[in-house]
Amino acid sequence: MTDTEQLTAETRDEAARAGGSAVNTPVAGGRSLWADAWRELRHNPLFWISAVLILLIVLMAVVPQLFTSTDPTYANLSTARTPPNRAHIFGIDNQGYDIYARTIHGARASVLVGLGTAVFTLIIGGFFGLVAGYAGGWLDAVLQRIGDIFFAFPLLLGGLVFLYTFPSNPGDPFIEMVAKIILVLTIIAWPQTARVMRASVLQVKPSDYIQAARALGASGPRIIFRHILPNALGPVIVIATINLGVFIGVEATLSFLGIGLQPPTISWGIDISNASGIGLVRAAPYMLLFPSIFLSITVLAFIMLGDAVRDALDPKLR
């Protein structure tokens, strides 16, 4: 959906905060900061709830057969629009598909897009942010301006335009469609991660222990990987986790608008799109309800996890 930009101001702020706590707690190799965070996390019920939810969702994506033996591609028009009952607990949609089976199988596309985009933005954005923050000077300036250009596209708007140029057609291989969405979202979303990374590197860099390491003659890569990265990573991981949920939402929105994944791919966005429309919403609200709930819970789980991790890294807000 539209959340990444919305997160920006908040996350920038949060990044500064989480970065701040990282600065206060110099660690080599990241042990004590992360150990502290883990101790906090263990006591946070939100963390456990979101972890269990995420585990279930990932399981659904990997082996949907564990949850349902119904074929999600089998349609029987004669039973179309059957409300939820014992045999079809979520009901049957207007084309005769079992909604429960489709909802379970829909997890795969969402999880793949969310995970893929989060990982790629983390790698690309993290790398450029690290370079910009550490090197400074003209390289920093150039990288920032390039980031600004992509940042000028709101996530959903940019996604629409780029997917318009490289549209997926019904019947394209599943993995190709997914890869396309990951690529497009990564292109638009990396500058945000880069900014957060750069900000936290800048915050860590002047710390006494970095200066000390430099004075002791530590090499550039050693300073980056032993000292700066472990201390600057916190905010970026938080952003990546929260964004994972956001990307899942955006993918569903793009599919809802008919420009993301294409049928016959099974996806929550497509199913919700099929279910919306005033007439159908009134006649078969369960078509809309179940994929919506699953989608929302997935997004919720990742945002909650990100929140919990952020709180663990930054105890001030509690």
Add this chain to the structure above:
Amino acid sequence: MVSYTIRRILQMIPVLLGATFILFAAVFALGDPSAGRCGQRPCPPGYIAKFRAEYHLDQPLLVQYGYYLGKLFRGDLGTSFYGNPVAHELAIRYPTTIKLTVIAILCEVIIGVAAGVLAGIRKGRFLDNLVLISTLLVISIPVFVIGNLAQLVFGVKLEWFPPTAGQGSLYELLLPGFVLGALSVAYISRLTRNSVVENLRTDYVRTARAKGLSNARVISVHTLRNSLIPVVTFIGTDIGSLMGGAIVTERIFNVNGIGNFIFRSINQKDGQSVVGAVLILVVVYLVMNLIVDLLYGVLDPRISND
């Protein structure tokens, strides 16, 4: 302040050029600009040749872009699927979208700030948790789900609002506007809450208490003034997501605005309309960000005086 303003405007120019270039390259150079010009069929070769000549598509990419920029400066955004100038198509639709956006922003500011402040000053208590949980829910539910649900509940079942907003009257736009702003209401209340919590802990708020000021004044003047700085910044960046969200909201409620225009143009493969409309939105987004940045300088004297 003046030099800061000039610097920020100068910084915006390369971003604007880069963004338009990417848009142009994506749709015209990499894509097939004549796609959809001729309905569902491929265009006849003669038409394609004429089209390519008109947009200088046989020239190097940068030259094409130069011609395109020149057109842009003359206010020519191309021609839509229906043969109307894209600029004209946008001009008749933007008042509706602006109305929708203003309603959304008003919802955000009024509900979001109020909820955030109340949660912040009652940190850890019931109201705080209520706000935290409800905002988490709103953030997690995608706009198109919220939109469909709101339409079903308030439009169809309760009939409090018209379920669609074809005419674009203010009353019709209330529900879509609220839906559009709902997500940001959640973000703003969380942002305000965190900001208030943090500010309440600062030394200067302690000073304000030590000065013997009333609790109301400590919060409304000494805490809120500082807490709203990040909120204002947020609203600037939020404009971008509102525009994205408007595509979804306008589609669901059938609002005849720019968002719906983009949606329709995409489905009709009307490249010029898509680029034109998105371009305008990107420019508006950048300009709003610039304004907010400058406002930030006004709100936080530590910035403007550097």
Add this chain to the structure above:
Amino acid sequence: MASTTKLVDKTSSWQPTDGLLLEVDDLQVEFRTRDGVAKAINGVSFELREGETLSILGESGSGKSVSAQAIMGILDSPPGFITGGQVRYCGTDILTLPEEQRRRIRGPEISMVFQDALSALNPVFPVGWQIAEMFRKHRGTNRTDAMAQAVRLMERVQIPGAKQRVRAYPHQFSGGMRQRIMIAMAIALDPAVLIADEPTTALDVTVQAQIMSLLKELQTERRMGLILITHDLGVVADVADRIAVMYAGRIVEQADVFDLYAQPGHPYTEGLLESIPRLDQKGQRLAAIGGLPPNLMHIPSGCPFHPRCRYAEDVCRADPPPPLREVGVHRLAACHVSERLLAKEGTPAQAGPAPATGAGDGGGGDAGAHHGDHGDERGGDGDMDGDMGGDGDVEGGSGR
């Protein structure tokens, strides 16, 4: 000068009897955190008279700042709670007053100067506005007059170009000037009691001296009772009349300033004095108090100082802790062996203290330690270095 400073005729209903302004009686404060209850103040009592300067001395976490906040009524609550005792101002226990009346004491009667003026002044309002706010909200003065008063106050605390700079923001001033603004704001309504919480810790040495003499000057001029909270023995010597030494939320010794320097009556005070670097003892090892200040969640039984005390005997380890009792003329100590200490000849610092400069205290370390969100070990280490004079102090001392 003096004639321009009495800005407002004092029409206060608060009149001290026998010059006795403030009586703190068995004050107790605790912080209730997730990790447990930290007993920050465990029965603190002292008095303050008109024109008197009482210095409260102690490490971070000893409870000196918390005491000040409790007296002012600006304790963060939760987690901080006053669990017992009285704070009497002109004979009235202000802890039991309703907030509305309490508010009218804060500022006009008792006011406070904080350590770090940069963070204690609101960054988004001009300094003049912040000073003028005192007049506008407490006296109902109109905007223009209040501004004029602010300018006069800024002139009084010797800020050059006060008229031009009244509309400037805190970040546009130097550290010393900011602290002057803080002071101007605190004395705006001519309070009877001024609490200065580490007013010079964040400043350069030369500026420290200027600020201290300004405080002293204003105090004499207005006959204020001044409570000077510090960890820096050097600051205290020149300004204070009496000293109260705090340890683990208790006052362990109270004495007139020269008596205390001449002959400490508590082993902790003795340790503090020995840890001051002195010019006449070059080349000797600097004595430091071994061990760490106690964790306020687990204060040792008996005398809280006994684990670090070189005189500790069995009686010191047994509850109840030694009470604060009279051990000489005008002096109190909470120690079983005070008499033995006081009987000792000529130790340790008759020549008076060298102006030792505390290497930064570590900011709001006081409160942080109580909240106990982070590991206590870390906070403890930092506090030690800052307060007890680590290497930094040695260099600072011998340099002068």
